[in-house]
Amino acid sequence: MKRLKYLTEINPPLPHDQAPEPDDEVSFLPMERIGEEGSLDLSEILPARSISNGYTAMLDGDVVIAKITPCFENGKGALCCGLHGGVGFGTTELIVLRAKKWSDPRYLYWLTRGHHFRDWGEAEMRGSAGQRRVTEEFVSNYRSANLELADQRQIARYLDEATGKVDRLLTLRRRQMDLLRDQRAALIQQAVTRGLNPNAPLKDSGLPWLGQIPKHWEVKRLKFLCNVTTGGKDTINAEPDGEFPFFVRSQTVERINCFSFDGEAVLTAGDGVGVGKVFHYYNGKLEFHQRVYLLHNFHHVTGKFFFQYMRSLFHSVALGAEAKSTVDSLRMHIFLNFEFCIPPAAEQAKIVEWIEQEEARFEALLSSYSRQLELLTEYRSALIHECVTGQRAAG
Numbered sequence: 001m002k003r004l005k006y007l008t009e010i011n012p013p014l015p016h017d018q019a020p021e022p023d024d025e026v027s028f029l030p031m032e033r034i035g036e037e038g039s040l041d042l043s044e045i046l047p048a049r050s051i052s053n054g055y056t057a058m059l060d061g062d063v064v065i066a067k068i069t070p071c072f073e074n075g076k077g078a079l080c081c082g083l084h085g086g087v088g089f090g091t092t093e094l095i096v097l098r099a100k101k102w103s104d105p106r107y108l109y110w111l112t113r114g115h116h117f118r119d120w121g122e123a124e125m126r127g128s129a130g131q132r133r134v135t136e137e138f139v140s141n142y143r144s145a146n147l148e149l150a151d152q153r154q155i156a157r158y159l160d161e162a163t164g165k166v167d168r169l170l171t172l173r174r175r176q177m178d179l180l181r182d183q184r185a186a187l188i189q190q191a192v193t194r195g196l197n198p199n200a201p202l203k204d205s206g207l208p209w210l211g212q213i214p215k216h217w218e219v220k221r222l223k224f225l226c227n228v229t230t231g232g233k234d235t236i237n238a239e240p241d242g243e244f245p246f247f248v249r250s251q252t253v254e255r256i257n258c259f260s261f262d263g264e265a266v267l268t269a270g271d272g273v274g275v276g277k278v279f280h281y282y283n284g285k286l287e288f289h290q291r292v293y294l295l296h297n298f299h300h301v302t303g304k305f306f307f308q309y310m311r312s313l314f315h316s317v318a319l320g321a322e323a324k325s326t327v328d329s330l331r332m333h334i335f336l337n338f339e340f341c342i343p344p345a346a347e348q349a350k351i352v353e354w355i356e357q358e359e360a361r362f363e364a365l366l367s368s369y370s371r372q373l374e375l376l377t378e379y380r381s382a383l384i385h386e387c388v389t390g391q392r393a394a395g
Contacts, residue, residue, distance in 0.1 A: 005140040008108060009098040014057045020087050022049035027083040029058075029090035034066060036075040037167070038113070045084045055089040056096060061105045063097040064090065065112055067134040073122050079109040095139055107152035107388075110159045111144055114385045145390060155387050166380045170373060177369050184362045185312065191351050192309045193341055205341055209317050213341045220300060223336040227297040230270065231288035232260065247288040249274045259285040264303040265296045266310060271329040276315035281307040293330065301340065305348040308355055309340055 004010070020026050025045050033041035058064055060083050066076035071093065080088060097112070099105040111117060120142070125132040147155075194200075195214050202212040205219055213219070231247075233256065238246050242255030249269040264283040269275050270291040281304060288294050298306055319334070343351065386392035 001143045002146040003140065004097070004142045004144065007100060007103040007144070008063075009100065010136055010140055011056070011096050012098050014059065014087070018059060018087065020048040020052070020085060022047065022052075024048045024087075025084055026051070027085075027088035028055075029064075029088055029094075031066060031071060031076065031091045031093060034064065034071075034076050034078055034090070034094075038078050038109070040078045040080070040082075042082055042084065042088075048087075048089075051089045054092070056092055056094045058088045058090060058094075058096050059083070059098070060086045061099065063099075063105060063109045063112060065095045065097070065134070065139070066093060067095050068093040069125060069130070069132045072125070072134050073118065075113070075118065077109075077112055079106060093133075095134065095136060097139070102149055104149060104152040104156055106156035106160070107147075110156055110384055111388045114388045115381050116385055116389060117142060144388070159384060159387055162383055163380055166376055166383070170376050170380075173369050173373055173376070177366055180362055180365055180369075184359065187358055188308060188355055189312045191355055192305070192312055195343055195347060196351060196354055207339055210339070210341060214343065216344065218300070218342045220340055220342055221336065222295075222338045222340065225299055225301050225306065225340060225342075226266075226295045228336070229294050229296075231290050231292050231294065233287055233289055235289065237287075245282060245284075245286050247280055247282070247286060247292050247294075249278065249289055249291055251278050253280065256287045259287050261286050261288070261294060261296070263296055264298070265294050266303060266307045267292055267294050268310070268314075269293075269330070275330050276319050279307060279311040279314075293335070301342050302345065302348050302352065304352045305343075306340075308352060314338060 024047070026048050027042050028044045028046045028051055029040065029042075030044075033044065035041075056064075058080050060080050062080045064078055064080060066072050066074075097108055099108055121134045121138055124135065124138040126135055127133050193210060193213060195217075197214070201215040203215045205211060205213045207219065210219075233246065235248055235254075237256060238248070238254040239257050240255060242257045244256055244259045246254040246256035247267045248254055249272045251274070262285045265281075265286070267280045267282065267286075267288055269278040270293050272291070283303070295306070296303075317338075342348075383392070
């Protein structure tokens with residue numbers, strides 16, 4: 001066994017012959033451009049004079065490790081490759097390892113990816129909450145197997161290939177999950193705007209974004225379908241073990257020990273990042289935030305149909321171009337004048353029942369894929385650990 005300080009240079013300066021001139025362009029790597037699975041975003045290039053002072057220097061072949069919480073625990077780090085001119089500068093919250101001649105850079109990268117290194121590093125962090133960091137002392141004294149260079153390279157090649165296969169599977173599963181979500185959204189939108197009968201006679205809705213709707217459906221504005229009110233509580237009023245649900249401006253429902261409404265309602269965020277995206281349906285006693293809109297006392301439309309229609313269409317249709325950027329607050333005239341196409345009550349009930357059945361089917365598939373992602377991620381982590389600690393033969 002050998003300590004890393006004998007295998008690497010830790011936070012070394014740039015060699016004189018590789019230090020850039022002030023006008024030379026180099027890669028710039030703030031923390032957000034360093035991925036949690038070894039990726040680097042090298043799209044930002046700046047003149048060396050603008051960033052050479054006060055930043056961490058690195059070369060192609062160096063291993064970088066995020067040292068601050070939660071970036072370290074989340075696995076932020078990479079093997080530098082493809083830096084502009086072979087040189088980069090990054091956040092001071094990085095530790096740089098430069099392999100000595102008897103060490104392989106890619107093996108060092110995999111060594112720092114192992115959960116043994118990460119778990120011990122987390123246990124040895126220093127500092128106050130929210131500002132805890134892995135120390136250079138920990139990295140220097142971390143012990144690893146003293147392997148011949150050829151063995152290091154064999155392990156690195158094996159992990160490159162084996163984790164590459166796992167990563168391709170992970171990418172495929174994530175893409176399949178995205179496609180499932182898109183398909184679910186499209187089916188719901190089709191159901192709430194055209195119904196379940198593909199042969200139903202159609203008419204022009206009079207709305208360019210909606211087009212034709214079943215001939216026996218009506219079009220009405222939101223303000224004629226329900227009453228709208230806002231809450232009187234703030235986020236600080238939440239109580240973790242409260243008796244009643246407390247609807248705030250996110251998809252997460254908090255708890256509280258009081259209620260101001262009892263009945264069927266649809267709730268949505270009035271401002272913040274959840275505008276037009278966060279919708280809840282609830283029937284019972286509840287409390288809600290002062291910037292949450294509660295819609296109730298439904299006319300001509302059931303609460304569940306209203307909920308499915310709003311969450312399917314409001315963000316993309318009513319907010320229009322604003323939906324492509326951050327919307328700070330929900331403009332009341334847009335909200336109240338949002339158009340609904342409304343089927344008869346019996347048809348609404350059938351559409352809602354069909355949507356709920358389809359959602360259950362999609363959720364089962366997504367849950368299965370999510371579990372596969374967890375197992376693949378666990379396998380990948382175990383594979384790295386076993387190879388760099390000698391518990392698995394790399395070959």
